[in-house]
Amino acid sequence: MKYTPVKFLVSDLDTSSLSKRLRKFPYTLKKQKGFRLENVTKDFISARFIYKLEELKKIQDPMGHETEFLSIIFQNIEFEIYPLHRILIIHNLPRSSRYFFSLIEQAFGPQFSMKLGFFNMHNILQHLKETDTNAKVTQVSLKSVRLNKLNEADVTARGDNPDQQLMELYPDYMDKIHDMTVQCSLPDNISGKIKFTRMGSVTTPNSKHLQWKPLITNLILSQLV
Incomplete structure (x- = not known):
């Protein structure tokens, strides 16, 4: 099945302000590498963000002993921003969706308040x-x-x-x-x-x-x- 990208309706931010907030986005995630603006014009901004998710997991062997291992996932997210239409489209949404959305809200400031819509x-x-x-x-x-x-x-x-x-x-x-x-x-x-x-x-x-x-x-x- 083909899934459509995630869309956000954003508050009234001009192109420069939106660009600045996107530039700060990796720092909101506390990842200073992997974010790249690819195309910036008056009507359109595209960007890519590649970051590493690390999670310490525990598994039990057949004897009942617990073993810890580090799970590492590289996430490649693509952004499309249409400032005049106040639309931000995100491709390749991470599995940890709720956490990711809260980080987006932090990156865009308190005026970028959002609520969950339809799945x-x-x-x-x-x-x-x-x-x-x-x-x-x-x-x-x-x-x-x-x-x-x-x-x-x-x-x-x-x-x-x-x-x-x-x-x-x-x-x-x-x-x-x-x-x-x-x-x-x-x-x-x-x-x-x-x-x-x-x-x-x-x-x-x-x-x-x-x-x-x-x-x-x-x-x-x-x-x-």
Whole structure:
């Protein structure tokens, strides 16, 4: 499956200010090497950041003895910045997403306040299916989706694998979702709708409030108002 890049809506920063904040970004991560501005114009800035993630892990051998080892991952992140449109696109999002987002917020200052938006729909529904094998998704509805020449449209898919249907019909819809409702059958013989809110929570017919984790790479952050 092809994943779309992560997009951020940033506050009103001019090109020079945005460039300065990006230049300081490696220092926010406490990594002084690996960051490179590749293209800087009035309307567009591209950059690349390669950094090393080190984590001390523990494993148990068959005899029950613990052994420590150092896990090292090199992360290659690409940035696209469109200052006039206040958009920052990040490719190759790290697996430690939440931590990475907090560092981005620090790098851009307190006015760059953000909150978690929608996860990639495929990951959400995949997580739902893995969490409860009895859950069967029968319908997916997207509200206020901006698609092509349509200003706003309500899109609904039914039947088997409705999320995959939407992925094939509208491959770029993920960053355009306003509200999403999933019709499915839930545990304990409860059937109903699950509404995914912008904070990444789930409300079910039996009033349970659930949280889910990002399985791979895609989150959308929106500026707090």
